[in-house]
Amino acid sequence: MRLHRLDVTAFGPFGGSQSVDFDALSTAGLFLLHGPTGAGKTSVLDAVCYALYGSVPGARQSGQGMTLRSDHAAAGTRTQVLLELTVAGRRLEITRQPPWERPKKRGSGTTLDKAQSWLREYDAQAGTWKDLSRSHQEIGEEITQLLGMSREQFCQVVLLPQGDFARFLRADAEARGKLLGRLFDTHRFAEVEKRLTERRRAAEAQVRDGDAALLADAHRMQQAADDAMRLPDLAPGEPGLAEAILDAAAVARSTAREQLTVAHCRLLAAESAQAAADRALADVREVARLQRRFAEARQRALVLEERADGYRQAQVRMERSRKAEAVAPALELREAVEAEHRRAAAAEARARGVLPEAFVGAGAAGLATAARRAAEELGGLESARRAEKRLLALVDERDELDRQERADEGLLQEAEAWLAEWEGSRGALQSRIDAAQEAATRAEQLAVQREPAQQRLGAARMRDQLAGDTDAAAEQARLAQEQVLEAKAHWLDVKEQRLNGIAAELAARLEDGEPCAVCGATDHPAPARKDAGHVDREAEERALAAYQQAEERHTEKERHLGVVREALAAATAEAGDAPTEQLAAHCDELERLYAQARRDASALHPAHEELRRAEAERERRTADRQQAAVRVASRVGHRERLDRERAVLEEELTQARGAADSVATRAAQLERQVALLTEAADTARAAEDTAQRLKDADARLADAAFRAGFDTPQAAAAALLDDTAHRELQRRLDAWQSEEAAVRAVLAEADTAAAAQQPTADTASAERTASTAAQRARDAASARDAAARRCTDLDRLSHRVAAAVRQLAPLRDEYDRVARLAALAAGTSADNERKMRLESYVLAARLEQVAAAATVRLQRMSSGRYTLVHSDDRAGRGRSGLGLHVVDAWTGRERDTATLSGGETFFASLALALGLADVVTDEAGGVRLDTLFIDEGFGSLDDQTLDEVLDVLDSLRERDRSVGIVSHVADLRRRIHAQLEVVKGRSGSVLRQRGA
Secondary structure (H helix, E strand, C coil): CEEEEEEEEEECCEEEEEEEEHHHHCCCCEEEEECCCCCCHHHHHHHHHHHHHCCCCHHHHHHCHHHHECCCCCCCCCCEEEEEEEECCEEEEEEEECCEEEECCCCCCEEEECCEEEEEEEECCCCEEEEEECCHHHHHHHHHHHHCCCHHHHHHHCEEEHHHHHHHHHCCHHHHHHHHHHHHCCHHHHHHHHHHHHHHHHHHHHHHHHHHHHHHHHHHHHHHCCCCCCCCCCCCCCCCHHHHHHHHHHHHHHHHHHHHHHHHHHHHHHHHHHHHHHHHHHHHHHHHHHHHHHHHHHHHHHHHHHCHHHHHHHHHHHHHHHHHCCCHHHHHHHHHHHHHHHHHHHHHHHHHHCCCHHHCCCCHHHHHHHHHHHHHHHHCCHHHHHHHHHHHHHHHHHHHHHHHHHHHHHHHHHHHHHHHCHHHHHHHHHHHHHHHHHHHHHHHHHHHHHHHHHHHHHHHHHHHHHHHHHHHHHHHHHHHHHHHHHHHHHHHHHHHHHHHCHHHHHHHCCCCCCCCCCCCCCCCCCCCCCCCCCCCHHHHHHHHHHHHHHHHHHHHHHHHHHHHHHHHHHHHHHHCCCCHHHHHHHHHHHHHHHHHHHHHHCCHHHHHHHHHHHHHHHHHHHHHHHHHHHHHHHHHHHHHHHHHHHHHHHHHHHHHHCCCCCHHHHHHHHHHHHHHHHHHHHHHHHHHHHHHHHHHHHHHHHHHHHHHCCCCHHHHHHHCCCHHHHHHHHHHHHHHHHHHHHHHHHHHCHHHHHHHHCCCCCHHHHHHHHHHHHHHHHHHHHHHHHHHHHHHHHHHHHHHHHHHHHHHHHHHHHHHHHHHHHHHHHCCCCCCCCCCCHHHHHHHHHHHHHHHHHHHHHHHHCCCCEEEEEECCCCCCCCCCCEEEEEECCCCEEEEHHHCCHHHHHHHHHHHHHHHHHHHHHHCCCCCCCEEEEECCHHHCCHHHHHHHHHHHHHHHHHCCEEEEECCCHHHHHHCCEEEEEECCCCCCEEEEECC
16 A cells, blocks of 8 residues: 555644655655644544544544644645556545534524545546445445555554554553453354354253253153162262163162062962963853753743644644645635726726716727817818918018018118217217316326425425424533533532632641651641641542533533534425425415326326227218118018018818818817817726626636635634734744753753752852952962063163264263364364464464564664563463463573663654564465554654664565654754745644655
8 A cells, every 4th residue: 555645724733735655755765744733744644544434533533523633724725635547556545524513504603514425446448437326334444454454553554653563561460461352353262162162052952951850861760669769869961870870770770670670470389370370260150050051941841831732833823824825825816807997997987977968978999989089180281280380470570571671670770870979979979088188288287296295395394393493402512511510610629629729638637747748848837727628639530520421411412512513414405495384385285286297197098988989989880870771671572572472372271261260270270179089988998898808807806715725804814914024923832842841951961960960069159269369460460561661761861862872972072172173273172282362373373473674774773682482481470372472682681672772662662563564464365565554652762763663664665665754853853854844833744754
């Protein structure tokens, strides 16, 4: 990075515009920036930093905004800083303007303008500047990326603050670590330490949770073993817990298996005794069953003897039913024929009831002959019926022609009337379309005006609101300023009162024989006394604190006032000076006109559609008129043909109809007569046939009953049984026979008869014996099952514990590994002999590089006497890694840098700053820093040391650097010819530049 030109206007102490040509100053490689105290030497460096980063360095960054503006500047002059530089091979120009209060263009008072920034780049081929950005954020990101340094690093590397490095030399390891951490951005290594600690805690929690789960399973195993298992006296996380639990589980499993074996042997013995008791019980129960069986058979035999008469009656009835079954077909046939005859006679009566009187007494043959004659007459009317249907069709067709003719005449009249009004309708519709089109154009024009008017109205309302807020904020700022003045006056009064009574405070500390702090005398004949209104140090400090708080409140009120004024300026610039009511009325009028135009324009599409439909209607009416005329002409000949054909058909049908109204009526009469005669003839023949069949069935039934042994057919019918009665009677006979056979079989059994001869069996005693044996077997089985479940539970829990131990082993190994690594990175591990943290280790390597780079220049400045070395020795009980010592070649001893004198501290800190600049530059990616500034400290050097220091600074030109020294030492003005002088005056400071 090389600076070319700096222009400042109304910045800091510079009331007007000042310019610095760094190219001319850098020609000699070394230039001096000097001037009296308070003239503004540091403000030149502030301007460079502000141009690059938009803020000033160090503690002065809290004074941005309005305080950057020079108090000597004219009211209409805006504060501006312009810096031209080359970085990363690109020539850039940065312009920054902080926010400022300018006089209003109209009226009195001021308004706040926003901060602005510009970034331009020089195009060498075109020889012109091109704009890159006007965004504060984009410019800041671009510069930070090109320089590779933050603002803090830039201030440490380019604007070398000697006081900071003097403190760095005398600081302890912790303070050095903070500074180096900010410069080299080593917080990521601290994050690594933190991450390792978090991972150690997480792994420890996982191991502890796993051990807790193992203990929980161990307690479950203890419960399963009936508290016969002893648990280890270890807490979760303690070593050996898993092994102790596994050993205790193995002992519990072995004990449980022994108990299972004993329970199994007891169960076998109980089962054997139960089997013997069950066999004895079965034998007793069998004897009792046989005795009951013999007694029940004897009782059933007595019951059969009592029911023997009923059995013989049922056998007789069953025999008569079997004989009657031979007569059953004849009975069924006679019943079927009789039913059919009754149906045929009823049908014949119905058919004869609807015949004319002339056919009532006729037989079946006469009815059939009359039906044939009526059918022949009906066949002769077929041609007449077709003619009558054609005549009806001719009448309908003639009526349709008349209807169409009337419809065409009405259509012609309607079309003529509508077409006569067409021109007037089309003109009215076209007028509506033109009016709607004009309204649409007017709505578009008004829409363009609406949004700017609404935005201006919103800005005007915001302007009115902010105007009141500005007055309130200004009043608050004025009151805060008055409070500041009052608090400051009070503080000064209190301070003056304390100074007036300071003698009393000094006299209060006097002791006889001790020298006075003011005059040194040991005698104190008349010490001052505190009066009633004496002010002590605490009262003065309270007054000072109140003044500082009032100052802070005033600063906050001023900042708020600036923000409100900035917003008011933006709103005023957008709204203008027009009153809000006027803008609102204008917006309302625009809205009304726009709404009216939109309503008028909405009729455009319906008017177009109506015109389109009207034109289509005109075309349709014209076509209808032409088609109706053609149809009227074609109907004349058709009507004449229909009239001639109708006359011929009327003459033919007069002969065929006879006395009937029509041929169809006559045909219907004949069809009905044929159907009635035919049906009557059929039913008469069917009745005659069924009467003969009924007579034959009666003769066959009488013959069948006689052969079956019955006197009459009625007796045979009475002996018949239906299926249900037959099945029930047969079931009773079969049951009696089965019961009789079963009783005889039981009484004939040898074992049953033998059991009946034995004494009555005692089943109760045998059941009690068997129940006692069964209970003992169940108890033994329960004991065996409990022992088996205990073994199963212990095996299952043991397998789970073993699996948990295997799963926990990698976690435990991971915890041990992470814990060792975290302790090593944190510096608490025994393996870390120097107790050095990871971040301190990295910073120690950087400090070693800085010390090596600084030693090259320190040896030249000290004529080869001093060398800076890095030390990683532990300081007392603290941690090591960031020690910094100086080796004195004259004594050969190594000592702490805090023992250096004032002048030695200066050139040592200067060498350290230059070395740090080189290391940080390389760390930032090798960005070339061609312009450096060194601020103060040269007044503590003697002439010889000053020459050596200047020779070292002059040697920086070997790396194509230019160094600016900021100092007011007079001897430097004789030694350095390229100078930039800051001259202060009552109207502000000015810059004077002198080349080499």
